[in-house]
Amino acid sequence: MGQRDITKERYSDGKPVLRRFHQARWDEPIIFELSRAGQRGILVPEVDEEIRARAGDVLATLPDGMRRKDPPALPELSQPQVVRHYARLSQENLGADLNVDIGQGTCTMKYSPKINDQLAANPKLLDLHPFQDEETVQGILEVMYRFEQILKEISGLDRFSLQPGAGSAAIYANVSIIRAYHEARGESKQRDEIITTIFSHPSNAACAKTAGYRVITLYPDDDGYPDLDALKAAVSERTAGLLITNPEDTGIYNPKIAEFVDIVHGAGGLCSYDQANANGVLGITRAREADFDLCHFNLHKTFSTPHGCGGPAVGATGVKEELARFLPVPLVEYDGDRYRLDYDLADSIGKVGSFHGVPAVVVKAYAWAMSLGADGLREVAGIAVLNNNYLLKKMLEIPGLSIPYAKGKRRIEQVRYSWEKLAEETGVHSEELGIRAADFGVHYWTSHHPFVVPEPCTLEPTESYSKDELDEYVAIIAHVAREAYTDPEIVKSAPHNSTVHTIEHEPFDDPSQWAVTWRAFRRKVGGD
Amino acid sequence: MTEAAGRCPKLGLIVNPVAGLGGRVGLKGSDGEEIQKRALELGAVPGAQGRAAQALERVSSIVNTDIITWPVEMGEDVAKRCGLDPTVVGSIEPGKTSAEDTRHAAAGMLQAGVDLLLFAGGDGTARDICGAVGSKVPVLGIPAGVKIHSAAFATTPLAAGDLASLYLQGRVSALREAEVIDIDEEALRRGDITVRLFGYLKVPFRTSLIQSLKSASGPGEKVAMQAIAATVVEVMEKGVLYIIGPGTTTREVMTGLGLGKTLVGVDVVEDGRIVASDANESQILSLIAGRRAVIVVTPIGGQGCIFGRGNQQISPEVIRRVGRENIIVVGTPGKLNTLAGRPLWVDTGDREVDGMLYGHYRVVTGYNEEAICRVSG
The missing domain is CATH 3.40.640.10 (Type I PLP-dependent aspartate aminotransferase-like (Major domain))
Structure with a gap:
């Protein structure tokens, strides 16, 4: 059997056949809402009679001031429920391991080699304790010292x-x-x-x-x-x-x-x-x-x-x-x-x-x-800037898109674009284009507030992505921008393949409505 | 109040049939019967009906509502054209409607208990509605007039339809106070621009759907204003007169002092007490004679004027006596952003005073937060 040419499958007659993305349709509740009184993930065995006899009541030695008056208000779930909960949450994501993640400008979403995660997960590192004598942690101190020199x-x-x-x-x-x-x-x-x-x-x-x-x-x-x-x-x-x-x-x-x-x-x-x-x-x-x-x-x-x-x-x-x-x-x-x-x-x-x-x-x-060395680090910057300016050139071919300021100057590692023209002509806003792009498995971020650049979108391709991948990303954004002119409704009602469709943003601007913990949420919206 | 509450929401609709008439034929507005006649003679085509229909079609395709409207060209026609069965109240003389009819219609909608009042028109229509209902009912403008400077308008008719639907469905609940600004058309035709802050309407708010170029005051804006007010109140000194210009941001300063504010006027405060409400130039001048005084002003959203538009009571003579170093300019980051990079400006009518005011200012933008902004002519 000959090798499959993926590029051919993605492009036909020079036109991209866009990859359709479909998010898992979970609408997973908050873990506290899954809690049922009495459910347990681990049952700790009773202490052996002999140990109990020898050790006595160990808790009795705890000073009164250190004892909780009530048990902690943790969610009560079985182990498989916990596993399912987090697996589902991960499937509601459009994370770096799942998409061409160049839309999260300013965040430098490069590919991070998995082997480096494995190094960090090595028990030789994981089992260290910060109170260990420095004589016994020379290895990690050496890594910290050397990295400082870099x-x-x-x-x-x-x-x-x-x-x-x-x-x-x-x-x-x-x-x-x-x-x-x-x-x-x-x-x-x-x-x-x-x-x-x-x-x-x-x-x-x-x-x-x-x-x-x-x-x-x-x-x-x-x-x-x-x-x-x-x-x-x-x-x-x-x-x-x-x-x-x-x-x-x-x-x-x-x-x-x-x-x-x-x-x-x-x-x-x-x-x-x-x-x-x-x-x-x-x-x-x-x-x-x-x-x-x-x-x-x-x-x-x-x-x-x-x-x-x-x-x-x-x-x-x-x-x-x-x-x-x-x-x-x-x-x-x-x-x-x-x-x-x-x-x-x-x-x-x-x-x-x-x-x-x-x-x-x-x-x-x-x-x-x-793994890169001094030359490799410099090359990272070179490729990141090249990728960015290639992307910039391709993106600016899309009708309705422009970049403000510094006319005739290249950009460094990222670009803040403006869809002001497209928004004026179609009534479709930048944020809506980014959301529609999620139906094709990518997305983008707009900008910090306030939007000094009107209808902003900020892309940063880093050094990690290939020319094919940048082309695919541009093809998706170009497709969505075309839809804004020909079928704005499909853009405005997006996303069509995600768990959560649209959310109301304005409460996020209002500190009196914020709740960063479950307890604060209950206090603010009622309940016990 | 909305679909979420388990009943069919009530949508009020008012169309100003002559809105926008003067625009394409270069008349800078459509206020007044004479101008409307001239506009029609010059070949103007009424566009408000079509724009209202675009918005209404969008609403009716998304949410079930009871439409309450005014007769014939003031809403009934549009609603029927969209295949809806509206409740028509009030009466008009078709072909001869005026600002008075808009005000009656708005009052009628308020009485009918509408959840949202959707109107098609321009700044003049917003002004009439504001005068009739104030902030008693949420209002949203479909941009159909020549002058759209007020912040009560959605960016496009479709955006108005979207936002109205989201609000009626209960998916958008935030309301903000939007400035109703009107330009004196008579003066504009003579080449003068006189911007007046008329008042405020309560408008549903979703960042991308509302006219963002002309200043906004969403929930985040309110918090920023309170932070600005806290800063100003903190630096206030005993025995100094504070001349507080119009605006919602300066109103928060007064609220911070536990005082009420004349929203579109100038108040003077000393030691936490009001010494003059809605003061005119001569009152201000006599109060500050031989005294140290500080002016607190905020730029007009979307335009950036700090002196000479809407606060003429703070006259060139007042500014000269107070001195540049005693001017506190306040404005939220959101409001500065509405200037799209343009500088602040002054046009006091006195060149020497204007010249004195040019240069860089520290604008208070939050609690212990300032931005450096340039003031030009």
């Missing part, structure tokens, strides 16, 4: 902490370091403002705010670059620092970034470079050369660890030598023979995560970086 080379900065458990945690750590720096100089009261830009990742504004700073946001100039004149108007003796992303979420690289840093330095502030997504600049530009004082990398984006539904992550925080004394403790030190943990930083901002962060994520990132 990040130092990539950024040009001098020390890194791997403790922050997310990108936002890293930004928060950086803001704390900025404050500690000004405190050490007796200026922290006076310097109460942090500057950022509207197209920087919103976590920058949020973290500065959480840390108690007044946040000053710069809007783009007419060409879509952060407005240098606005920055000049913003800096003062109250400026603590600048938190900025480059390239911004539009995919546009700010060519005046060094000037930005100079102006803020001139006002006495520090500059922190949000490199959560460094996929387009690995081995090409560095924080050091633009004179940044701090930076951070999301290992769960650029470093393929992967982006796990808000799961285990690391936001590696890096600083120049003169700020190293403020880093979270402990740092990993190496004396040429042994690795040890250094807690002895008098000016440290303290801990920003428990123990040493998430070593399993560091193992995956280290394995990924080592």
Whole structure:
């Protein structure tokens, strides 16, 4: 039997035959709703008579203050019910392992080799305990130390902490370091403002705010670059620092970034470079050369660890030598023979995560970086940018789509597109196109709020996808955009093959309606 | 109130038959009998019926409703054209309807207890409906007029149909206060633009379906306004007069102080107390004589004017005396976004004062949050 040519099956007469996707039609309830009193997953056997006789009532030794008054309000289910519950939930997903996942721009949804997951799942790592003596954990300390050296080379900065458990945690750590720096100089009261830009990742504004700073946001100039004149108007003796992303979420690289840093330095502030997504600049530009004082990398984006539904992550925080004394403790030190943990930083901002962060994520990132080597990391950036600009060219052939700002300039690793024209001509909105695309097994994300770019969609193809896969993605989006002109109803009533069709968005904007736990939900909507 | 509540929802329909007449023939609006006559002479074709029909067809294809409407060209015709069997109330003189009829019809819908009032028209129609029903009943505009500056309109007739259906089905429950803005057509024909904030209508809200270019105040906006108000109240000083301009954002400042606000007027506050409500220029000038005063203003959504449109009481002389350094500009990120990158602007009627106001400002956008915005002419 000859080999099947998949490409032929997907394309006929040069026209793509689109893959139809059909999600499992579960509408799985919340696990608490599945609970029935008395159901059990595990029945713990009674303690043997002999053990009971010798040990006595072990619970009697617990102090009264440590005893719960009521049993915990956990759901009560049998084991197979739990297995079915989570299997069904996973089938309601359109995750990275299931689709050409280039529509989740800014998230750097690259393929994360499964072998790196296996390394991280190795019992030699899993069975470690953070309280073990450092002499017995030399291996993981070595991995952490070596990975720090890689990040130092990539950024040009001098020390890194791997403790922050997310990108936002890293930004928060950086803001704390900025404050500690000004405190050490007796200026922290006076310097109460942090500057950022509207197209920087919103976590920058949020973290500065959480840390108690007044946040000053710069809007783009007419060409879509952060407005240098606005920055000049913003800096003062109250400026603590600048938190900025480059390239911004539009995919546009700010060519005046060094000037930005100079102006803020001139006002006495520090500059922190949000490199959560460094996929387009690995081995090409560095924080050091633009004179940044701090930076951070999301290992769960650029470093393929992967982006796990808000799961285990690391936001590696890096600083120049003169700020190293403020880093979270402990740092990993190496004396040429042994690795040890250094807690002895008098000016440290303290801990920003428990123990040493998430070593399993560091193992995956280290394995990924080592498998590529320095040249390979640079090639990642090259392919990611090439993929993005290929996709950009193909996407712009679709009627109704455009890109705002920076005319004639290429984009770096992602693009924020605008369907403004299509929406005006058809009444179909960007969000609806993205939802309709899910019927073909892909989707896209629009943008952070507010939508500064009208009718936005943000695509980031990374280095993981082949030309065929990018073509398939474009063919799907082109098909959906054509439907918007010829049969808008089918787009507006999508998705047709998913469990949940449309949801009302506006309550998500209203904190008084939020409930992030089951208990809070019950409290807000009634029940017991 | 809706299908979800287990009964057939009531939809009120009002068509302003002359809406949009003046647009294509270049008359910048359709207010007034004389203009409507001239528009027809110039070959204008009434388009409101068709646009209303598009929206109504969409609604009737999605949800079962009882339609309540006004006679002949004010809704009855459209409903019947869509194959519906409406309850027709009120009376008109066909071919000779006026703003008065719109106001009567709106009041009639309110009395009939409609769940949602859908109207086809422009800013003038929105103004008439707003005057008649205020925020007593949810309202949604089908864009059919020449001027569509108000935020009470859906983006297209089909979007109006979609949003009305979602609301009647109970799938959208959020309501927002939408600005009703009207431009003085007489002045516009002379080349002057005078924007007036007329009032607010309560409008169903779903981000992508509502006229987003002209400012919105959804649930998230409300929270942002409260955050702005908290910041302003925190920086208020004793013994200083605060001149509070019109708007929902500035109203939150007053609410934060436990005070009521003249929504489309200017109030003056000192030490947490109102010293003048709905003040005019001379009142303001006499209050601030020899005193330190601060102006709190918000840009008009979608346009970005901070002085000279809708707040002329804060005159060039008031601004000169208060001084640029004592102006607090407030606006939610959502509202700034409605400017689509355009700068804020001023047109006080006094070049020197305008010039003094140009340059970059810190606009309060949330609690301890500011944006740097440029003000131009």
